Amino acid sequence: MTTDPGHWVALARSADLGAKPLRVMWEGEPLVLFRSAKGVAALTDRCPHRFVELSKGKVVEGEIECPYHGWRFGGDGACTAIPGLCEALPPLRVRRFRAVEHEGAIFVASGTPEGQPYSHCLAGQKIVTRVVRSSTRSTLIDAAENILDATHTHFTHKGVLRGLSAKRYRVKVEVTGGPGWVEASYEGEEEQHGLISKLLEGARMKTVGRFLAPGIAELEYWGPKGMVLATSFHLRQADADTVEGVGWLAGPHQGGLGHLKALFFKPLFRVALEQDRRVLASARANAVPGQKPVIGPLDFLRRDIAKILDGEMPTAAAAPRVHYIEL
Ligand code: FES
Ligand SMILES: [Fe+2]
Incomplete structure (x- = not known):
């Protein structure tokens, strides 16, 4: 990504993200946004198993479930379930992005910007x-x-x-x-x-x-x-x-x-x-x-x-x- 990692970027309106996951593009990279147990989450929209779009799956108990074999990932990107597996889960993960909901929009950062995202020049006024x-x-x-x-x-x-x-x-x-x-x-x-x-x-x-x-x-x-x-x-x-x-x-x-x-x-x-x-x-x-x-x-x-x-x-x-x- 060429966007300065020190910035928040608004990727969607809060109203665009309901119970279903949402695919958004950011400089050619697909991201999936969903509402996790700990607030809004943003992951690379590509299941590491066979590269299916996670956004075509569904959100189950605050985690995203891949529509192909049902692997699940939490808001932090860690794989939490491989249905049918009787042994310990291997440590698999999807890339996650910092995400925050602010002033009616969902902001994502590829790095670690300081403070709240900037929304508009009248923020904080009536x-x-x-x-x-x-x-x-x-x-x-x-x-x-x-x-x-x-x-x-x-x-x-x-x-x-x-x-x-x-x-x-x-x-x-x-x-x-x-x-x-x-x-x-x-x-x-x-x-x-x-x-x-x-x-x-x-x-x-x-x-x-x-x-x-x-x-x-x-x-x-x-x-x-x-x-x-x-x-x-x-x-x-x-x-x-x-x-x-x-x-x-x-x-x-x-x-x-x-x-x-x-x-x-x-x-x-x-x-x-x-x-x-x-x-x-x-x-x-x-x-x-x-x-x-x-x-x-x-x-x-x-x-x-x-x-x-x-x-x-x-x-x-x-x-x-x-x-x-x-x-
Ligand atoms: S492709 Fe996602 S679980 Fe298999
Ligand atoms: Fe114009």
């Missing part, structure tokens, strides 16, 4: 959240950049996010960064001309788009009284052609009004997500292996996201940048 998931034919860098890219919204999301009117604003973009993160802060756009903003926001003060290692793309919308809306998408390369994500849509509670807004926001968000899935899938299918994409003058975060994914310090950490664009 907020309304919705947890969503997505799957897109793309690469991690293309999908993360897409979420953080302001200039595509006039076209890909015409009417939904921007483009209801042809009016553009002169916007100041400040790009800053540090170890494992880079962000662009947009100021000067008084209002975003799209349905989502009409429903959800008043005056716009600033918008922040941020990338965090190992694959989190988050957007913050700030009004005069503070943050009005945030989306944090945790992306991972599931296999060579597929990016999967678990995302939080979060907003202030506002004495119940937040719930009402969340109700409207989620379906509109789904529309925008579908529009992005379409362009990303088209780009992936049409890309020529070995041909590098042009990094345009408005692609402020692309190079730094690439650096972070390579485990390097983003350029913006030592050299913050300011740009002016029409948005």
